[in-house]
Amino acid sequence: MPASSNDEIRILTPSGMLGYGFPIDHFKLGLAQKPHAITIDSGSTDSGPQKLGLGEMTCSREAYLKDLEVLLEAQNEARVPLLISSAGGDGSNLHVDAFRDMIADIAHQRGWRFKLARIYADIDKDHIRRELRAGRVEPLGPVPPLDPAEIEAATVVVAQMGAEPFLKALDESEGVDVIVSGRAYDPSPTAAMAIRAGFDPALAWHMGKIMECGALCAEPVGRCVIGYLRRDHFEIEPLNPAERCTTASVAAHTLYEKTHPFLLAGPGGTLDLSNCKYEQVTDRRVRVSGSRFDPGRRYTVKLEGAKTAGWRSIFIAGARDPIFIDQIDSILDKVIAGARAYFSEVPEETYRIIPHIYGKNGVMGDLEPVKVPAHELCIIVEVAAATQALATAICGKLRTSLMHAPYPGRIATAGNLASPFTPLEIPLGQACEFNVYHLMTVDSPTALFPIKYEELA
Amino acid sequence: MTTAVPTPLRDIAKVVRSKNAGPFEITLDIIFKSKEDYEAVRKSGVITKELVSELYNVPTQAIITFGFFDLVNAVKITLPRPRTQGGVGETDMHAAQQHVPLQEIRIPWPAS
Numbered sequence: 001m002p003a004s005s006n007d008e009i010r011i012l013t014p015s016g017m018l019g020y021g022f023p024i025d026h027f028k029l030g031l032a033q034k035p036h037a038i039t040i041d042s043g044s045t046d047s048g049p050q051k052l053g054l055g056e057m058t059c060s061r062e063a064y065l066k067d068l069e070v071l072l073e074a075q076n077e078a079r080v081p082l083l084i085s086s087a088g089g090d091g092s093n094l095h096v097d098a099f100r101d102m103i104a105d106i107a108h109q110r111g112w113r114f115k116l117a118r119i120y121a122d123i124d125k126d127h128i129r130r131e132l133r134a135g136r137v138e139p140l141g142p143v144p145p146l147d148p149a150e151i152e153a154a155t156v157v158v159a160q161m162g163a164e165p166f167l168k169a170l171d172e173s174e175g176v177d178v179i180v181s182g183r184a185y186d187p188s189p190t191a192a193m194a195i196r197a198g199f200d201p202a203l204a205w206h207m208g209k210i211m212e213c214g215a216l217c218a219e220p221v222g223r224c225v226i227g228y229l230r231r232d233h234f235e236i237e238p239l240n241p242a243e244r245c246t247t248a249s250v251a252a253h254t255l256y257e258k259t260h261p262f263l264l265a266g267p268g269g270t271l272d273l274s275n276c277k278y279e280q281v282t283d284r285r286v287r288v289s290g291s292r293f294d295p296g297r298r299y300t301v302k303l304e305g306a307k308t309a310g311w312r313s314i315f316i317a318g319a320r321d322p323i324f325i326d327q328i329d330s331i332l333d334k335v336i337a338g339a340r341a342y343f344s345e346v347p348e349e350t351y352r353i354i355p356h357i358y359g360k361n362g363v364m365g366d367l368e369p370v371k372v373p374a375h376e377l378c379i380i381v382e383v384a385a386a387t388q389a390l391a392t393a394i395c396g397k398l399r400t401s402l403m404h405a406p407y408p409g410r411i412a413t414a415g416n417l418a419s420p421f422t423p424l425e426i427p428l429g430q431a432c433e434f435n436v437y438h439l440m441t442v443d444s445p446t447a448l449f450p451i452k453y454e455e456l457a
Numbered sequence: 458m459t460t461a462v463p464t465p466l467r468d469i470a471k472v473v474r475s476k477n478a479g480p481f482e483i484t485l486d487i488i489f490k491s492k493e494d495y496e497a498v499r500k501s502g503v504i505t506k507e508l509v510s511e512l513y514n515v516p517t518q519a520i521i522t523f524g525f526f527d528l529v530n531a532v533k534i535t536l537p538r539p540r541t542q543g544g545v546g547e548t549d550m551h552a553a554q555q556h557v558p559l560q561e562i563r564i565p566w567p568a569s
Contacts, residue, residue, distance in 0.1 A: 046550075
């Protein structure tokens with residue numbers, strides 16, 4: 001592996017999300033720059049609570065295997081650390097082990113050897129309860145205070161680790177090849193590599209923050225990106241020759257999916273970008289300096305958890321008759337009231353009926369400024385109940401009632417709905433809900449994140 | 458001199474977008490093509506906390522971030538999500554289509 005000189009460390013990130021695929025020729029252009037590490041994140045809460053709630057992964061096993069094989073081959077040839085964070089999307093222990101097994105399979109098939117470190121991020125519920133009682137757990141943003149019942153209800157609770165567990169794994173095992181971590185703050189792997197080489201943590205975190213999204217900071221947005229971190233600045237460049245980083249695209253990137261454009265809170269402190277300087281070095285490369293990192297008074301980690309919340313079924317139907325469409329709200333009100341009366345033995349508060357009317361306000365709901373419906377509607381009625389069978393039964397009652405509901409002026413007396421699919425009622429399985437999103441103070445940035453080492457061959 | 462006409466923000470800005478900022482917040486970005494456009498829209502005084510409050514049915518005191526940020530020629534607005542992301546009743550998992558009321562606001566343009 002190229003020794004990281006005192007002057008520069010180079011980090012290659014092939015994509016903003018493991019499993020989404022990336023162009024191999026651009027990745028190879030990055031490898032030609034002799035990076036000191038390859039980092040890639042696979043975490044996000046963005047596609048929903050079902051990962052934490054039900055143990056699902058963001059991408060299919062096939063998609064992960066495809067990306068992992070390319071990355072492991074590069075690791076095997078270049079012998080630079082490969083750091084993968086937030087395994088499976090939620091970064092639960094279950095998915096750290098799933099990634100480990102995929103890597104073991106590939107190593108076995110290809111005859112490659114890897115020293116692997118696994119860093120876990122599931123947090124013991126008793127520990128959270130104790131810290132809650134001690135007043136060391138607080139809501140993060142517009143979230144209710146943590147109720148002990150919600151800790152119990154959560155399928156699993158993970159915490160976002162900072163750079164320290166990665167540093168520990170790199171230090172403890174001289175020559176670790178691959179690290180697979182549970183839930184991590186997205187920039188942590190990149191920041192850890194740079195901090196370990198003695199570079200300014202503020203620049204390390206800022207560069208990590210940009211690179212965790214791959215080449216999303218480029219115009220047009222892309223996948224593979226390389227960062228060059230030096231003593232008092234870093235430079236960032238996309239690897240696709242058709243993309244470029246501009247001062248505007250890099251500066252604006254920190255707006256993306258963030259609460260605030262310049263103040264980015266993470267484990268152990270806040271990155272402050274309000275005095276950053278962005279300079280165009282080449283057509284395609286931008287230099288950044290002036291990042292600051294303010295360590296907080298206390299070290300906090302973000303807890304994330306989700307619970308299951310009943311079972312859902314839906315039906316999907318079209319409507320085209322303008323006489324019907326004009327009265328959709330009042331017709332639906334009557335149909336829902338009828339279904340509730342029909343299921344009077346089921347306590348009303350134990351199930352929910354939610355119509356989604358596309359062509360009217362399906363996307364924006366009450367915030368929809370356009371009040372005139374379109375010439376055709378897509379009606380999706382969502383039912384959440386205590387069991388799948390009940391959700392489907394209520395859904396079926398609603399569909400048949402809506403199909404045959406009489407309404408003033410009706411001349412199409414054979415049916416009100418155009419149904420595209422069977423089954424006419426579609427069971428969706430369990431619904432999930434984020435119920436833990438809190439900051440917890442910790443005494444040690446590493447104690448909650450145990451590490452396991454092994455040799456794969 | 459051209460007379461200013463009420464022009465939708467979508468015809469002026471380079472980017473108007475919405476997205477989750479975590480499962481409990483939605484964030485809206487307006488990014489301008491140039492410092493001049495950014496300054497002109499700021500000076501128009503159309504984009505205010507009160508306007509956001511009305512468009513998104515959120516009390517002004519509940520707005521988490523609202524600001525014009527010179528370094529990036531952008532307006533950033535962060536609001537509590539109307540419902541927790543991905544739960545029962547979700548209409549927009551990624552909150553990626555909640556920008557439309559904002560892009561339809563009218564700014565007197567060109568600014569004098």
